[in-house]
Amino acid sequence: MRNKQRPHSIKRHLTFSTVCVVGVLMFVSWLLVYSEARHEINEVYDARLGQSAKTLALSVMSWGDQPPDNFTQSYTHWLNAITAIAKDDDTTTPFGHPYEDNLFFQYRVNDALVAKSPNAPAQWIGTSDNPGFDMVTAAGEQWRTFLLVFTLPDKRQASLLVAEKEAIRQELMTEVSLTIGLPQLLLIPLLAVIVVVLVSRAFRPLGELKETIAARSVDNLDHIHVAQPTVELTPLVKQLNYLFSQLNNAWVREKRLVSTAAHELKTPLAVLRLNAENALSAATKADRDNDLTNILAGIDRTDRVIQQLLMLSRVEQQKNTDTTHIDLVPLLREQIAALAPMALTQQQSIELEGRDPLWVKGHPVMLSVLFTNLIDNAIRYAGEGASISVVTSCSANTVVVAVIDSGDAIPDEIKSRIFDKFFRGHTEKGDGAGLGMSIVKDIAEQHQASIAIRSPYFSDHGNGFTVTFPIASVYESR
Structure with a gap:
């Protein structure tokens, strides 16, 4: 031991x-x-x-x-x-x-x-x-x-x-x-007492800091203040306050996630329970099969809600991490490849158009979430046989990525609220928590990017979501 x-x-x-x-x-x-x-x-x-x-x-x-x-x-x-x-x-x-x-x-x-x-x-x-x-x-x-x-x-x-x-x-x-020698010898105990007193006074702000920290708890993460700040303690207090801010933000995120999960899972679970009870009491095999089919659909919807909640949690965790220089083209190729099987099940075509490389400064995980949501939404709502294009371009100061589909245009009443949290426009098609587009907007704002909707994109149909980033120099990235 x-x-x-x-x-x-x-x-x-x-x-x-x-x-x-x-x-x-x-x-x-x-x-x-x-x-x-x-x-x-x-x-x-x-x-x-x-x-x-x-x-x-x-x-x-x-x-x-x-x-x-x-x-x-x-x-x-x-x-x-x-x-x-x-x-x-x-x-x-x-x-x-x-x-x-x-x-x-x-x-x-x-x-x-x-x-x-x-x-x-x-x-x-x-x-x-x-x-x-x-x-x-x-x-x-x-x-x-x-x-x-x-x-x-x-x-x-x-x-x-x-x-x-x-x-x-x-x-x-x-x-x-x-x-x-004798006076000097007798001065040593007196010196020891004086040093003890002076050191105790010098360490008084440290004792005050200890008491202040001891008063903090998970429910009280306010910034700490020392009545007599010193040059040595000021950086420590600053770092502690930064840590408390991080802890408080994490605690708020956790509570918000739990609250959101409870809110969004309550209805799907209630529907699952109802369908399960109906299946148990079904009079015929056809009724039971119908109820079981509804249960499977409910499980899919619940899984979609959970995925969006996990996505929200990942975005929240990445907010305070350091940014890096990213080429968007490989990232977009990766997201398109991951979602292509889903598009093929609906006989949809999906392609990437434009030039490369496209350098921006940001969080790789968060940008992956942003484009996954945009492409996933296009696949889900464009309809069977639609064509989906991810078009990239750049100018002297900006990098532009547009996700365009050939589906039905978004109604004006939905378009005005599409970025609101928990808003679900196509309830007959969607099975999420209404968080996807709000997450997209949040990530874009964190990257000093703007997002715009063009619907209809063509003369009478189609939708385009355009994200505009400030450009990051390829030389700077090196």
């Missing part, structure tokens, strides 16, 4: 994606700020370390290899005073700052250590005689050092090393990172 896939939430996906993307951008921003802060902090601290070394070197040059007698005592007193007064690492005192415990210097002349800070290691920690910056490990700690080499007035070489604990820089970098 195939697992049913859970619906995908666009709103949830959009919210999650936005928060994730912003979170990643914040992290990248934090990395860039941290990298730049690290670079700047190292520059400032290195500059201060170098400046301190030079300032101190100017003082020790006058010492030679003998520092003042009270140097160590005074320095120790100052450091102890800072420790005694300062309550924490952030407290400043008249004697300096507690962070001074993270700084020291060493001074040597030639290779002999002459002076140092009280908190400095007893041994020289420099790993190289090259002056400049270096990273040294002493007493289990990393120290950033700056070595300054100079010559004393008595020509001896002196070295001054100033050191700063690397942890100071790392601590400052950590504080900068937290100062920048």
